[in-house]
Amino acid sequence: MQYEQKHRDALVDMIDIHKYFGSVQVLRGIDFHVDRQEIVGLLGDNGAGKSTLIKVLTGFHSLTRGQIYFDGEAVNIYSPHDARELGIETVHQDLALVPLMSIARNFWLGQEPTYEIGPFRFLDKKMMARESIQALADVGIHIRDSEETVGTMSGGERQSIAIGRAVYFGKKLLILDEPTSALSVGETQKVLDYTIAAKEKGMSVIFITHNIRHVYEVADRFTIIERGHKLGDFYKSEVTENEVADMIVTGQIPERLRLYEEDAVGD
Amino acid sequence: MMQAYLDRKQEAANIGMMVTALMFGFAILGIAVAYMVAFWWMPLGDYVNIRLDDFNTYEYIVIIASLIYAAGCARTAIGLSSREKSSLRWSQWMYFITVMIGGAILLSVIIPVGLKFSLLLGQNIDLRAIINNDVGGLAPLALSIGESLISLSLLAAGLVALIALLVFLIPPLESLREMDGIRMIVAPPRRFVLAIIAVLAVGVIGVLIAGAYVVPLYPGTTTIRDAENHRLLAGLLFFLPGLFGYRLVRQVEEESDELRRAIALTPGKFIRAELAKSPSAGAIIGFIAIIMAFTMATDLFLEPSSVASFLSNIATKGVIAIGVTYLMISGEFDLSVGSILGVTALSFMNFMTHGAPIFGVMEPVPAALLAIFIAFILGAINGVLLISTRIPSFIVTLGTMLAFRAITLVAIAGGRILRYSDHHEALPVIGISNIVFLVLAVIGLLVVAFTAYRVLPVLYRGAMHAWSIQNDNGDFGTTGAIIRSVLLAVVLLILLALVIWLLAVLSYHGSAGGGEMVEVGYFDLFNGRVLSIGSEGDFVHVQIPRNANVRLAIIWWFSFVIVFHVILTSTSFGNSIFATGGNEGAARAQGVNVDRVKLQNFAIVAVLTGIAAIYETARNPGVDPNKGTGWELEVIAMTVIGGALLTGGYGSVVGSLLGALIFGMLQTGLVLVGIESRLFSGTIGVIIIVAVILNTFVRGARQN
Ligand SMILES: Nc1ncnc2c1ncn2[C@@H]1O[C@H](COP(=O)(O)OP(=O)(O)O)[C@@H](O)[C@H]1O
Ligand SMILES: [Mg+2]
Numbered sequence: 001m002q003y004e005q006k007h008r009d010a011l012v013d014m015i016d017i018h019k020y021f022g023s024v025q026v027l028r029g030i031d032f033h034v035d036r037q038e039i040v041g042l043l044g045d046n047g048a049g050k051s052t053l054i055k056v057l058t059g060f061h062s063l064t065r066g067q068i069y070f071d072g073e074a075v076n077i078y079s080p081h082d083a084r085e086l087g088i089e090t091v092h093q094d095l096a097l098v099p100l101m102s103i104a105r106n107f108w109l110g111q112e113p114t115y116e117i118g119p120f121r122f123l124d125k126k127m128m129a130r131e132s133i134q135a136l137a138d139v140g141i142h143i144r145d146s147e148e149t150v151g152t153m154s155g156g157e158r159q160s161i162a163i164g165r166a167v168y169f170g171k172k173l174l175i176l177d178e179p180t181s182a183l184s185v186g187e188t189q190k191v192l193d194y195t196i197a198a199k200e201k202g203m204s205v206i207f208i209t210h211n212i213r214h215v216y217e218v219a220d221r222f223t224i225i226e227r228g229h230k231l232g233d234f235y236k237s238e239v240t241e242n243e244v245a246d247m248i249v250t251g252q253i254p255e256r257l258r259l260y261e262e263d264a265v266g267d
Numbered sequence: 268m269m270q271a272y273l274d275r276k277q278e279a280a281n282i283g284m285m286v287t288a289l290m291f292g293f294a295i296l297g298i299a300v301a302y303m304v305a306f307w308w309m310p311l312g313d314y315v316n317i318r319l320d321d322f323n324t325y326e327y328i329v330i331i332a333s334l335i336y337a338a339g340c341a342r343t344a345i346g347l348s349s350r351e352k353s354s355l356r357w358s359q360w361m362y363f364i365t366v367m368i369g370g371a372i373l374l375s376v377i378i379p380v381g382l383k384f385s386l387l388l389g390q391n392i393d394l395r396a397i398i399n400n401d402v403g404g405l406a407p408l409a410l411s412i413g414e415s416l417i418s419l420s421l422l423a424a425g426l427v428a429l430i431a432l433l434v435f436l437i438p439p440l441e442s443l444r445e446m447d448g449i450r451m452i453v454a455p456p457r458r459f460v461l462a463i464i465a466v467l468a469v470g471v472i473g474v475l476i477a478g479a480y481v482v483p484l485y486p487g488t489t490t491i492r493d494a495e496n497h498r499l500l501a502g503l504l505f506f507l508p509g510l511f512g513y514r515l516v517r518q519v520e521e522e523s524d525e526l527r528r529a530i531a532l533t534p535g536k537f538i539r540a541e542l543a544k545s546p547s548a549g550a551i552i553g554f555i556a557i558i559m560a561f562t563m564a565t566d567l568f569l570e571p572s573s574v575a576s577f578l579s580n581i582a583t584k585g586v587i588a589i590g591v592t593y594l595m596i597s598g599e600f601d602l603s604v605g606s607i608l609g610v611t612a613l614s615f616m617n618f619m620t621h622g623a624p625i626f627g628v629m630e631p632v633p634a635a636l637l638a639i640f641i642a643f644i645l646g647a648i649n650g651v652l653l654i655s656t657r658i659p660s661f662i663v664t665l666g667t668m669l670a671f672r673a674i675t676l677v678a679i680a681g682g683r684i685l686r687y688s689d690h691h692e693a694l695p696v697i698g699i700s701n702i703v704f705l706v707l708a709v710i711g712l713l714v715v716a717f718t719a720y721r722v723l724p725v726l727y728r729g730a731m732h733a734w735s736i737q738n739d740n741g742d743f744g745t746t747g748a749i750i751r752s753v754l755l756a757v758v759l760l761i762l763l764a765l766v767i768w769l770l771a772v773l774s775y776h777g778s779a780g781g782g783e784m785v786e787v788g789y790f791d792l793f794n795g796r797v798l799s800i801g802s803e804g805d806f807v808h809v810q811i812p813r814n815a816n817v818r819l820a821i822i823w824w825f826s827f828v829i830v831f832h833v834i835l836t837s838t839s840f841g842n843s844i845f846a847t848g849g850n851e852g853a854a855r856a857q858g859v860n861v862d863r864v865k866l867q868n869f870a871i872v873a874v875l876t877g878i879a880a881i882y883e884t885a886r887n888p889g890v891d892p893n894k895g896t897g898w899e900l901e902v903i904a905m906t907v908i909g910g911a912l913l914t915g916g917y918g919s920v921v922g923s924l925l926g927a928l929i930f931g932m933l934q935t936g937l938v939l940v941g942i943e944s945r946l947f948s949g950t951i952g953v954i955i956i957v958a959v960i961l962n963t964f965v966r967g968a969r970q971n
Contacts, residue, residue, distance in 0.1 A: 060856055081858035095856040098849035100916040101842075109846050110857035112839040122837045 003067035017066035041219035087171030099151030155182035297337025369506025547922030549961035581931030590872035598848035598915025606671035608895035611880035646873020650866035687888035848915025
């Protein structure tokens with residue numbers, strides 16, 4: 001099947017995305033796009049398919065059907081490695097860090113800096129320690145010892161490290177999957193601050209949550225999905241926080257908004 | 268408020284007095300031990316039987332060590348009384364060392380006595396007859412019941428003592444929360460510590476009573492002799508007051524903020540933190556405990572011949588254990604290594620006797636390479652099956668274990684043994700040009716030069732830095748600087764010695780001119796017997812005792828350990844192995860190709876197993892179809908003892924080395940002690956469980 005790119009200027013344009021796990025149809029034809037320097041709140045109740053959608057985008061799951069355009073080009077993302085190469089960094093909801101490994105090793109996992117002795121390449125442990133401490137400090141996370149094991153840290157600390165890593169390595173797109181679920185009010189505010197900072201640096205952000213309160217303040221647009229379908233895209237100017245919250249719960253678009261919705265679909 | 272503050276200050280001062288006085292006491296005790304060993308007697312067991320008339324190496328070591336210890340105590344005590352800045356930290360270390368010494372001496376009583384008692388139990392019948400003659404009546408029954416109880420309580424006390432030492436390393440819970448800086452593992456409540464110390468005390472009293480009242484049980488062996496009683500006393504003298512002093516210092520530390528700041532890192536915390544970092548911590552403890560136990564129980568254990576024989580025996584399994592550790596860290600499992608070993612050994616032998624399809628009858632080296640390649644293929648089959656079917660590796664390799672075994676069983680029908688000597692007159696010999704040795708010597712020199720270039724500047728800077736800050740660190744600063752300088756000198760000397768030796772090798776082979784051939788047995792290259800290190804007239808010349816069977820595989824094994832340790836800890840590949848086993852999803856999400864990592868690890872296990880098969884065959888050029896049966900579980904046992912987690916993500920190559928050593932020591936040691944070899948698997952079973960408990964305990968909060 002041929003797919004037309006719908007949003008020509010978008011950074012990411014996912015078209016007619018289907019994802020089936022055997023007979024379980026988790027995503028049933030979702031169109032999703034992210035513009036440049038845009039913060040998109042990807043919303044939906046638990047089990048709606050938000051994590052699955054971004055796992056498809058980051059190469060963690062293969063597509064059943066559909067097409068992804070990135071930076072204006074049709075791409076095949078076969079593995080998370082491919083996604084990282086494209087400049088996509090992700091903080092997964094359930095797959096953030098390896099608990100038995102140190103902070104520095106987690107931070108650099110998959111792209112460790114090395115130095116060469118003859119034909120052999122060894123981890124540059126000094127650089128790994130120095131840079132990870134520095135990079136995390138830059139995003140406001142102060143760790144004492146980069147050799148500390150992640151498993152001994154609190155949920156909030158771990159989440160912060162995963163976010164710090166994504167912010168440090170992210171080039172074009174930052175994906176945060178329920179980043180605030182384990183965080184205190186203060187830490188949540190910090191995450192929102194990085195999100196805005198990332199946008200100001202020229203990146204786009206996908207911010208996933210099932211709690212609109214966490215994201216309403218920073219997001220430019222909301223995409224709501226419901227049981228594998230997209231309910232709609234709404235710019236912040238169009239909707240109130242309460243309306244979005246209602247849509248997430250009821251899965252219905254209020255009368256007042258249907259008009260906008262048809263416009264959005266029609267373009 | 269003020270009064271309370273003054274009270275606490277007074278209390279701290281009192282404690283300070285006690286700490287100082289005790290420290291002086293230990294200085295005197297140290298001198299007393301040296302004196303007793305030198306001029307009187309201080310029985311240290313069968314092996315170290317020290318008397319005035321027969322001075323031996325151990326005596327010198329004990330004398331020098333106790334004098335150094337006494338000097339350290341005295342210096343610390345003086346520092347304490349003149350309120351030197353860092354003296355409190357030093358006293359904490361000294362008390363810590365004291366407790367360790369005491370604990371070690373106590374264990375050296377408890378373990379052999381416990382072993383002897385269990386030995387007696389195992390030989391009930393003969394023994395009873397002897398006792399019958401001596402005592403008669405109901406006494407033997409009473410004795411045997413009493414012995415069983417004592418024996419059990421002693422073994423328990425021994426274990427508890429070990430655990431107590433460990434628990435002791437943990438600072439009390441309350442102080443943990445205050446400690447910013449190092450996040451520590453949750454400590455057990457104090458009640459637990461107290462209970463352990465109480466049980467320990469009961470056990471020790473049991474030994475005392477037993478030692479005083481149990482008579483010699485059969486000719487030539489005594490259960491508890493004077494020697495052990497004296498050692499018990501010495502151990503108690505070190506252990507209990509040492510423990511007391513250590514607790515006191517810790518209390519001072521908790522009392523006063525100022526003092527606490529003076530104590531940067533307490534010994535308990537330091538060691539605990541270091542142990543928690545290392546997956547092989549449990550194995551290290553077990554390793555030391557087992558060496559101590561067997562050394563005390565029998566003179567034969569540290570004989571060069573026993574050491575050589577257990578090392579040679581265990582080297583092949585140790586090589587496989589390295590690979591299995593890799594695989595286990597990446598979260599997988601291989602039950603087929605025993606069968607792969609069988610197939611490789613068989614192919615190797617078959618290529619040399621009957622020949623391979625294309626190559627015909629082969630020389631040993633190409634045959635070995637081809638056989639190892641076959642092992643590689645088998646490993647790749649395991650890996651590909653796992654990745655393509657996603658069936659758990661336990662099932663996949665259970666299947667291939669049986670399937671691969673069928674190859675050897677079918678190829679050598681009737682359970683015969685395929686022997687090299689049935690097909691060839693003599694063992695193969697190879698001539699090696701002395702140019703090879705020249706090249707090796709040059710490479711050695713380059714390695715030494717590189718090491719010197721990397722290590723010496725660091726050590727030199729460290730020493731200079733220590734000298735420059737000696738005054739800031741109080742009087743002990745000088746000691747630290749001296750230690751660093753000595754370290755520098757020692758490393759320098761070792762490097763220098765290596766250079767001279769390598770130059771000697773160079774000139775020896777160089778003067779002989781190129782092209783001269785040195786004849787070496789082909790099989791000896793793989794796993795030959797080492798007769799001496801260097802030869803007559805060389806700079807370094809160590810003659811290995813005639814009865815010591817030192818095999819080349821030991822050296823291969825240790826080299827593999829080093830190489831694979833470096834790969835695991837210092838390359839990205841090693842990092843991905845840990846990540847794959849620790850959290851496969853997270854590893855994949857960060858772009859690690861977990862399937863490739865697993866496939867590579869299956870191949871690594873198989874190739875190492877193949878190499879091990881060559882060693883086995885070279886040592887004994889005959890292959891029976893059941894070669895390697897049961898090895899898979901033994902190797903997994905070694906790996907688990909070495910601290911690897913069955914669930915993946917945790918483990919170390921050094922751990923596998925220690926696990927294999929523990930395994931080998933038990934195998935040899937139990938025989939030497941006289942415990943039936945049938946009990947071996949039972950013992951190993953207990954050791955595995957104890958090891959896993961220890962490892963889990965040490966690992967504490969790392970496992971989340
Ligand atoms: N690997 C999988 N196999 C089968 N079903 C899955 C898998 N992953 C997710 N699902 C199902 O897909 C649905 C959506 O999951 P998810 O994307 O995690 O939802 P969300 O992130 O929106 O809460 C859930 O019902 C879940 O059970
Ligand atoms: Mg989710």
